[in-house]
Amino acid sequence: MYYFHLVMKIALIGYGKMGHEIEKILVSRGHTIPLIIDFDNTDQLTAENLNACDVAIEFTTPATAYGNIVSCLEAGIPVVCGTTAWLDRLPEATEICQRNGGAFFYASNYSIGVNIFFAVNRQLARMMNRFPEYDVTLNEVHHVQKKDAPSGTAVTLAEDILTGIDRKTSWQLGTTTDPEKLEVTAQRRSVVPGIHTVVWESEADTITIDHTAKNRSGFAMGAVLAAEFLAGKRGAGKVYGMKDLLGF
């Protein structure tokens, strides 16, 4: 997967921490970036400018992601989005993608390590369905600039745990003593790129799984791999995720 790829023209929408990290990887893989959109030139996000590119990669803010995705889909350009906390509008984006014969890729976390961690989390939750003596909690830590809580990654982990076990019916941000609720806590500290921890606890013992991002390079590499994956998908009318890219 890392060795062969088409060289593409990529539109970068959002030129903050992730936009800059993705730019480094795009350049190192021979891609060019004819269009960069940030908060101060959003008027440049036109169908004409987008159509000078093969794929767009969107990492902006919870409030702006949906509009940017729709602009890409309506312009007929495949789009990879990593922005979190806008997913209440995913059904609408999916409908627009299908109607326009678009190609849309979304993941709450593009890191391959995190996606392996997701698979371990799903497997552990399925096993724990037989062992009600274990309670489960989830914690995430991120840098102080992060706008949303809990993180999109924590939401994915929580939803996968709820799918795996019958004894929890929903997740809640903050502490709770309700046994049917999955407690999800979030801390904001310094420049932490992202730490996610799932704890299963019984009277007898504790099982902890965690993922710590050392920097943003894993997120950025995964987003670029997703863009390369979308290269041949123009006109597909489909929404893709990391399971399509990685096979698990």
Ligand SMILES: NC(=O)C1=CN([C@@H]2O[C@H](COP(=O)(O)OP(=O)(O)OC[C@H]3O[C@@H](n4cnc5c(N)ncnc54)[C@H](OP(=O)(O)O)[C@@H]3O)[C@@H](O)[C@H]2O)C=CC1
């Ligand atoms: N899926 C994944 O793997 C990952 C997802 N993320 C998510 O990606 C998003 C971005 O993260 P990050 O790069 O750290 O955030 P940053 O705040 O560093 O960057 C976002 C950039 O987008 C700009 N922006 C605001 N509005 C628009 C707009 N309408 N069009 C284009 N650009 C705009 C912001 O400008 P201004 O600051 O002026 O608002 C800022 O420069 C977050 O939702 C985060 O949770 C982050 C890492 C990995």
Ligand SMILES: O=C(O)C1=N[C@H](C(=O)O)C[C@H](O)C1
């Ligand atoms: O905002 C961030 O930084 C991150 N956001 C994503 C999330 O909300 O899960 C992914 C990663 O944890 C970093």
